[in-house]
Amino acid sequence: MIATAYAATGEQAAAGSGMPQFEPSVFQHQIFWSIASFVILLYLLRKHVLPAIEKVLDTRSNKISSDLDAALKSRQEAEKASVDTQKVLVAARRQAEQTVEEARLEAARYREMAKESLGQELSKKKSLALAEIETAKRAALAELHETVVDIAILATEKLIAKNMTKADTNKMVQEAITAVQEHKGQVH
Amino acid sequence: MSSTATSAISATAPKMDPLHHFQVAKHLDLSFMGLDISTSNSVYWMWIAIALVMLFFHLAFKNPRTVPGRMQSLGEVGYLFIHGIVTDIVGEKGRPFFPYIFTLFFFILFCNLAGLIPGSFTVTSQLIxxxxxxxxxxxxxxxxxxxRHGSHYFKFFVPSGVPVPLMPLMIPIEIISFLARPISLAVRLFANMTAGHTMLAVMFGYVITLPWWGAWVPFGFTVIFTGVEIFIGFIQAYIFTILTCVYINDAMHMH
Incomplete structure (x- = not known):
């Protein structure tokens, strides 16, 4: 019907214009083949081309979204790891500070102890030294005393031998003994 | 005497027939149940256009990659271009029409472009x-x-917000504008293709008839105009597709 409608106008136009497009004898097969070609191309595109394109586009969008998800997940993991690391660092720092503090206290204690024991040692040594000095002093005094007594006796002997009679001598010896005895009692 | 002189001149001068390449020449006379299904140069170039479309997409997607190469990008751009037109104009409900519109665009585009090959036939320059x-x-x-809308669809021809006394005027206008749609759609494409190719043919005729020092002017023009024709071929396929979508949208949403 369409073809005949166009054919009617086409014949008039073709007569006047001489345009080959308006030659009605070539209409029918072109109508048929236009539709047929369209249907063939539609079939081919639907069967082979459109699914291929859609597959590519879908694959890409899936890949992009899964990549985005994966990226998000790795970011969260990284953040978590960073937080963990931070925690570990803080703990380590705290522990280090604690260790240092402990070491400082220990050192102070040791120093205190060392100071104390040194003081004790020193005072012990001092008292020992003092005792030794005392002993030495005593020994020296005793020796001095003996020496003085000996000298005194020698001197006295010599003096007596020169001037004294037997009676005098006896008397003096008696006195000397008494004196020595008294002296001894004083020293000791 | 004068008529013999004229015919003598026209016989010696090169024949100027810029409409010659719109001539449809039947090749095989075939008929099927009384229907003329002969083949012709027009039909063969429809097939060539189909083959070119398939070749284009074969080259684009023979080796599909997630990260596309040049040809694949071009094929994807074609797909997304038509997809964008359909979703922009018809919306998500236009999805079932997408394969038809996709086929329509690429068939017309490749018919237009194949017609620019020297010695070829432009299928879309045939009004029929x-x-x-x-x-x-x-x-x-x-x-x-x-x-879709049943008898409500006739409201399509009744513009809303128009006073009742104007209806006898408006309704025929709406009906005429609806009936003008297929004519304007068909004539736009046919006229663009015919005019462009006729222009090229006329210019090539000048290239042949003018001496070599003058032939450069029309020849240069044909070079430039072939570029313009490629653009027009694309634009006309685009317009045809867009208007198809607009008409489908009208039928779907009754604007």
Whole structure:
């Protein structure tokens, strides 16, 4: 019907214009083949081309979204790891500070102890030294005393031998003994 | 005497027939149940256009990659271009029409572009071909609107917000504008293709008839105009596709 409608106008136009497009004898097969070609191309595109394109586009969008998800997940993991690391660092720092503090206290204690024991040692040594000095002093005094007594006796002997009679001598010896005895009692 | 002189001149001068390449020449006379299904140069170039479309997409997607190469990008751009037109104009509900519109665009585009090959035939310069498509499309949208909206679809011809006394004027205008759709759709494409190719043919005629020092001017023009024709071929396929979508949208949403 369409073809005949166009054919009617086409014949008039073709007569006047001489345009080959308006030659009605070539209409029918072109109508048929236009539709047929369209249907063939539609079939081919639907069967082979459109699914291929859609597959590519879908694959890409899936890949992009899964990549985005994966990226998000790795970011969260990284953040978590960073937080963990931070925690570990803080703990380590705290522990280090604690260790240092402990070491400082220990050192102070040791120093205190060392100071104390040194003081004790020193005072012990001092008292020992003092005792030794005392002993030495005593020994020296005793020796001095003996020496003085000996000298005194020698001197006295010599003096007596020169001037004294037997009676005098006896008397003096008696006195000397008494004196020595008294002296001894004083020293000791 | 003068008539013999004229015919003598026209016999010696090169024949100027810029419409010659619109001539449809039947090749095989075939008929099927009384229907003329002969093949012709026009039919062969439809097939060539189909083959070129398939070759283009074969090259684009023979080796599909997630990260596309040049040809694949071009094929994807074609797909997304048509997809964008359909979703922009018809919306998500236009999804079932997408394969038809996709086929329509690439068939017309490759017919237009193949017609620029020297010695080829431009299928879309045949009014009967463009009219077949436009009448099918408009007829389909009419049937689809009727199927979708029932008798409400006749409200499509009654513009809203128009005073009642103007209705006897407005309704015929709406009907005429609806009936003009297939004509304007068919004639736009046919006329663009015919005019462009006729212009090229005329210029090539000058290239042949002028001496070599003068032939450069029309020859240069044909070079530039071939570029323009590629652009026009694309634009016309685009317009045809867009208007098809607009008509489908009208049938679907009754604007």
């Amino acid at each position: 071909v463009t009219a077949t498509f436009s009448l099918t499309i408009v007829g389909f949208t009419f049937g689809y609107g009727f199927y």
